[in-house]
Amino acid sequence: MTAAGLAGLGFAGASFLDPSGPRAGATHNAAMGSSYLWVKAFHIVFIAAWFAGLFYLPRIFVNLAMVAPDSHAERERLLLMARKLYRFSNILMVVALALGLVLWLGYGVGLGAGNGWMHAKLVLVLATIGYQELCRRRLRDFEGMANRHSHRWYRVFNEVTVLLFAAIVVLVVVKPF
Numbered sequence: 100m101t102a103a104g105l106a107g108l109g110f111a112g113a114s115f116l117d118p119s120g121p122r123a124g125a126t127h128n129a130a131m132g133s134s135y136l137w138v139k140a141f142h143i144v145f146i147a148a149w150f151a152g153l154f155y156l157p158r159i160f161v162n163l164a165m166v167a168p169d170s171h172a173e174r175e176r177l178l179l180m181a182r183k184l185y186r187f188s189n190i191l192m193v194v195a196l197a198l199g200l201v202l203w204l205g206y207g208v209g210l211g212a213g214n215g216w217m218h219a220k221l222v223l224v225l226a227t228i229g230y231q232e233l234c235r236r237r238l239r240d241f242e243g244m245a246n247r248h249s250h251r252w253y254r255v256f257n258e259v260t261v262l263l264f265a266a267i268v269v270l271v272v273v274k275p276f
């Protein structure tokens with residue numbers, strides 16, 4: 100069946116089938132086929148992996164902030180772990196966000212007016228990217244022996260991602276507005 104035929108049967112949102120492009124405010128439906136679900140599955144997989152990095156990186160900072168000034172080997176080992184984790188998290192973030200953009204702009208889910216949940220989600224996504232940038236700066240501080248924060252501060256800092264993660268998941272699943 101053609102995209103026009105599917106649209107005629109009421110299957111809105113078939114943006115990858117429909118030459119007229121994404122439909123504003125589409126939700127998942129049969130016309131999107133299984134490709135939409137595959138993209139969404141891998142969006143969730145890469146989001147989970149990215150956030151695993153965002154949960155663990157500040158834990159390394161907690162340990163770095165507790166290292167005794169004369170424990171050079173321990174400090175270097177933790178710094179190496181933090182650098183590798185930060186770089187890997189960056190790659191995971193790019194893939195996760197790219198897949199999210201495909202769902203949004205490619206399939207048209209959450210696109211356009213009347214999708215407050217998506218707009219709120221995008222604000223929180225920007226906040227999460229900002230958090231990752233803060234992690235990069237704190238890492239540079241540790242590398243330059245210029246850290247100004249206590250391990251308690253990093254424990255609280257660590258909780259920010261939990262709140263961001265919970266809020267974003269509620270927005271995409273419950274879609275409260």
Ligand code: HEM
Binds near residue numbers: 146268
């Ligand atoms: C550029 C950033 C992002 C865009 C454009 C985006 C877009 C989307 C879209 C359009 C959907 C499909 C919603 C549906 O099928 O109802 C989705 C699903 C989802 N997104 Fe994102 N997303 C982004 C980032 C994130 C982030 C940072 C998280 C972190 C928690 C996240 C978590 C999820 C989850 C858990 C789902 C599955 C929801 C469900 O199936 O009910 N996304 N995303």
